[in-house]
Amino acid sequence: MMLEIKDLRAKIGEKEIIKGLNLNLEKGKVHAIMGPNGAGKSTLSKTIVGHYEVEVTGGDILFKGESIVDMEPEERALKGIFMSFQNPVEVPGVTNAYFLRTAVNAKREYEGKEPLNAAEFLRMAREYAKLLGMKPEMLNRSLNVGFSGGEKKRNEILQMLMLDPDLIILDEIDSGLDIDALKAVSEGINKIKSPEKTFLIITHYSRILEYVKPDYIHILKDGKVVKTGGYELVKKLEAEGYKAIEEEQ
Amino acid sequence: MNEEQKKIQEVVSREYELGFSVDIEEETAPPGLNEDIIRFLSKKKGEPEWMTNMRIQAFHIWQKMEEPRWAHLKYDVIDYQSISYYAAPKKKPKSLDEVDPEILRAYEKLGIPLEEQKALAGVAVDAVFDSVSIGTTFKEKLKEMGIIFCSISEAIKEYPELIQKYMFSVVPMSDNFFAALNSAVFTDGTFVYVPKGVRCPLELSTYFRINAQNTGQFERTLIIADEGSYVSYNEGCSAPMRDENQLHAAVVELIALKDAEIKYSTIQNWYPGDEEGRGGIYNFVTKRGVCAGENSKISWTQVETGSAITWKYPSCVLKGDNSVGEFYSVAITTKAQQADTGTKMIHIGKNTSSTIISKGISAMRGQNSYRGLVKIQASAQNARNYSECDSLLIGDKCGAHTFPYLESKNASAQIEHEATTSKISDEQLFYLRQRGINEEDAVSMIVHGFCKEVLANLPMEFAAEAKDLLNLTLEGSVG
Ligand SMILES: Nc1ncnc2c1ncn2[C@@H]1O[C@H](COP(=O)(O)OP(=O)(O)O)[C@@H](O)[C@H]1O
Ligand SMILES: [Mg+2]
Numbered sequence: 001m002m003l004e005i006k007d008l009r010a011k012i013g014e015k016e017i018i019k020g021l022n023l024n025l026e027k028g029k030v031h032a033i034m035g036p037n038g039a040g041k042s043t044l045s046k047t048i049v050g051h052y053e054v055e056v057t058g059g060d061i062l063f064k065g066e067s068i069v070d071m072e073p074e075e076r077a078l079k080g081i082f083m084s085f086q087n088p089v090e091v092p093g094v095t096n097a098y099f100l101r102t103a104v105n106a107k108r109e110y111e112g113k114e115p116l117n118a119a120e121f122l123r124m125a126r127e128y129a130k131l132l133g134m135k136p137e138m139l140n141r142s143l144n145v146g147f148s149g150g151e152k153k154r155n156e157i158l159q160m161l162m163l164d165p166d167l168i169i170l171d172e173i174d175s176g177l178d179i180d181a182l183k184a185v186s187e188g189i190n191k192i193k194s195p196e197k198t199f200l201i202i203t204h205y206s207r208i209l210e211y212v213k214p215d216y217i218h219i220l221k222d223g224k225v226v227k228t229g230g231y232e233l234v235k236k237l238e239a240e241g242y243k244a245i246e247e248e249q
Numbered sequence: 250m251n252e253e254q255k256k257i258q259e260v261v262s263r264e265y266e267l268g269f270s271v272d273i274e275e276e277t278a279p280p281g282l283n284e285d286i287i288r289f290l291s292k293k294k295g296e297p298e299w300m301t302n303m304r305i306q307a308f309h310i311w312q313k314m315e316e317p318r319w320a321h322l323k324y325d326v327i328d329y330q331s332i333s334y335y336a337a338p339k340k341k342p343k344s345l346d347e348v349d350p351e352i353l354r355a356y357e358k359l360g361i362p363l364e365e366q367k368a369l370a371g372v373a374v375d376a377v378f379d380s381v382s383i384g385t386t387f388k389e390k391l392k393e394m395g396i397i398f399c400s401i402s403e404a405i406k407e408y409p410e411l412i413q414k415y416m417f418s419v420v421p422m423s424d425n426f427f428a429a430l431n432s433a434v435f436t437d438g439t440f441v442y443v444p445k446g447v448r449c450p451l452e453l454s455t456y457f458r459i460n461a462q463n464t465g466q467f468e469r470t471l472i473i474a475d476e477g478s479y480v481s482y483n484e485g486c487s488a489p490m491r492d493e494n495q496l497h498a499a500v501v502e503l504i505a506l507k508d509a510e511i512k513y514s515t516i517q518n519w520y521p522g523d524e525e526g527r528g529g530i531y532n533f534v535t536k537r538g539v540c541a542g543e544n545s546k547i548s549w550t551q552v553e554t555g556s557a558i559t560w561k562y563p564s565c566v567l568k569g570d571n572s573v574g575e576f577y578s579v580a581i582t583t584k585a586q587q588a589d590t591g592t593k594m595i596h597i598g599k600n601t602s603s604t605i606i607s608k609g610i611s612a613m614r615g616q617n618s619y620r621g622l623v624k625i626q627a628s629a630q631n632a633r634n635y636s637e638c639d640s641l642l643i644g645d646k647c648g649a650h651t652f653p654y655l656e657s658k659n660a661s662a663q664i665e666h667e668a669t670t671s672k673i674s675d676e677q678l679f680y681l682r683q684r685g686i687n688e689e690d691a692v693s694m695i696v697h698g699f700c701k702e703v704l705a706n707l708p709m710e711f712a713a714e715a716k717d718l719l720n721l722t723l724e725g726s727v728g
């Protein structure tokens with residue numbers, strides 16, 4: 001098992017948002033989470049990566065069998081957990097390339113590998129950027145500063161490719177993307193899909209799921225997983241909405 | 250450990266190393282300031298009578314002046330009579346081989362081994378230990394090109410015409426309280442003269458270091474770039490840990506004649522004091538350059554990380570038509586440090602232009618003030634100025650203040666001023682940490698991004714040092 005979430009409870013401020021959630025993410029599988037706005041999907045991802053706003057009040061999260069709830073965010077990241085941000089923050093003056101290389105080499109060091117030199121790094125970054133339809137100049141710009149919505153999302157995927165994580169959480173990576181961007185992002189995802197990796201794709205739309213075929217669909221509502229099924233759940237949702245699934249319970 | 254981490258480790262373990270002091274015999278004047286002390290000091294240095302008289306004149310001016318208190322700084326009254334105004338290693342070595350090994354070790358500990366510096370590409374070092382120059386390298390090579398690079402004491406004896414013509418011409422002894430004090434008691438410093446049409450092929454560097462306890466430091470630097478010449482000068486300092494506050498009142502004068510350019514870079518790392526500011530250096534500096542001839546240029550770049558108190562406004566007087574003044578500054582205040590720094594750009598000539606880029610970083614209880622004056626005189630037809638003053642706050646107990654002053658007497662002037670204040674946001678830190686970058690490195694990355702435009706202006710060798718210093722200074726200021 002890649003990730004086991006057991007009876008998880010978490011709050012932001014005084015408000016409990018994750019309310020006894022159970023979820024298992026299998027190694028080598030693509031899991032999708034769908035659910036109405038405000039259900040707690042983003043909060044769940046934030047809890048997994050150790051976001052400072054979220055306080056875990058009960059339950060546990062095991063990553064490859066090890067509890068991570070008390071770990072610093074960077075430690076979780078180094079162990080192989082990646083989350084794409086819904087709204088990546090701007091960092092003026094820090095070039096995308098410098099940031100990426102620092103992150104990649106932090107991970108390599110953690111794994112006891114030699115750091116990538118500038119040439120190796122650039123070759124790799126340019127290749128992936130090309131795959132994602134990003135201009136090479138994007139690497140020299142300040143991190144996320146003045147990036148369009150689509151550019152930010154592609155850049156998140158670029159980071160994913162470079163860091164080569166094991167558990168990949170994509171929070172609304174498809175929101176606001178035009179069809180070309182969506183295809184590029186999906187291509188990036190499919191590029192590193194492997195029996196060793198697990199995806200958790202949070203989305204409102206079936207569009208992306210047509211490109212990245214999920215093995216499981218989970219419906220999240222009011223801080224809990226209320227239904228788990230196969231790809232057919234998406235069709236059902238599209239036809240009948242969350243309401244129907246709720247009533248079915 | 251990777252390279253990056255090793256470097257951080259190295260820098261971190263240096264923190265306390267910088268706070269050592271070396272045991273050497275000193276010949277120190279008794280504390281206090283009066284005519285006799287000044288005569289003693291001047292005699293010790295073997296100065297000609299005219300210089301002694303200048304000092305006495307400055308002393309009389311200083312006696313009538315009052316210590317300025319307008320800066321946004323808080324500190325106890327300084328007792329000028331408790332300071333010792335002269336300290337020097339007893340014997341003056343003729344070459345590096347004769348330098349006290351203790352002193353050489355001190356430089357090595359500070360990461361500036363003279364021996365290696367000599368070999369370092371393009372760096373000539375004039376090291377000032379306490380008040381007397383102890384070693385000068387590359388002097389011969391420079392001499393062949395007609396470039397004079399020596400201690401100010403030596404210049405007073407060897408090049409009296411240049412000294413008499415230019416010293417006090419940019420910063421008159423009556424300029425301000427600290428400049429007057431310096432004029433009376435300056436002990437040593439650097440003199441540079443680059444002759445007509447010569448491009449100085451080396452970065453000229455000086456490292457200052459306070460060593461003698463309770464000894465004021467009064468450096469005096471004079472740089473003259475004759476017509477069509479170019480020189481880049483680097484000044485860097487670091488000071489040992491101390492219990493008592495130490496006064497540092499330097500004066501730097503730059504003169505750029507027609508078509509000449511001077512680039513002056515500083516890394517200032519005097520001991521900042523403990524969490525309460527105890528024992529830190531008081532740094533009251535007067536730095537000014539005059540673009541005397543047309544098409545001349547003076548560029549100040551400074552990275553200010555040290556001192557308990559910094560009072561410093563490197564300025565440009567743009568006299569020559571089409572002359573250019575630049576000021577690039579990063580000032581960090583952390584712990585209980587206070588900095589009141591900025592620049593003055595005085596436009597006199599036609600088509601003169603100036604650029605001011607100031608980046609202030611405040612952490613812990615640090616207080617950082619930018620104070621800048623842009624003055625356009627009636628004669629300065631078509632003058633232009635661009636100013637950008639950005640402040641970055643780390644935590645919520647620190648402060649940033651901006652005091653921009655503008656006086657324009659010519660309607661053709663184009664002046665632009667931009668100012669921003671931002672905080673390192675939790676979201677920025679989290680984003681970087683989610684990518685596996687630890688908190689300290691994340692802070693350092695954001696800070697370096699913030700000061701990039703300024704750091705990019707430093708000479709290569711200096712830039713790496715500045716980066717280490719920024720990291721070291723911000724150690725433990727987050728979380
Ligand atoms: N920083 C916050 N402060 C207060 N409430 C929050 C915060 N972030 C999210 N919430 C609340 O938590 C609930 C779940 O939000 P979220 O996890 O973003 O839902 P989803 O991603 O499923 O739309 C919502 O009611 C939202 O208003
Ligand atoms: Mg959400």
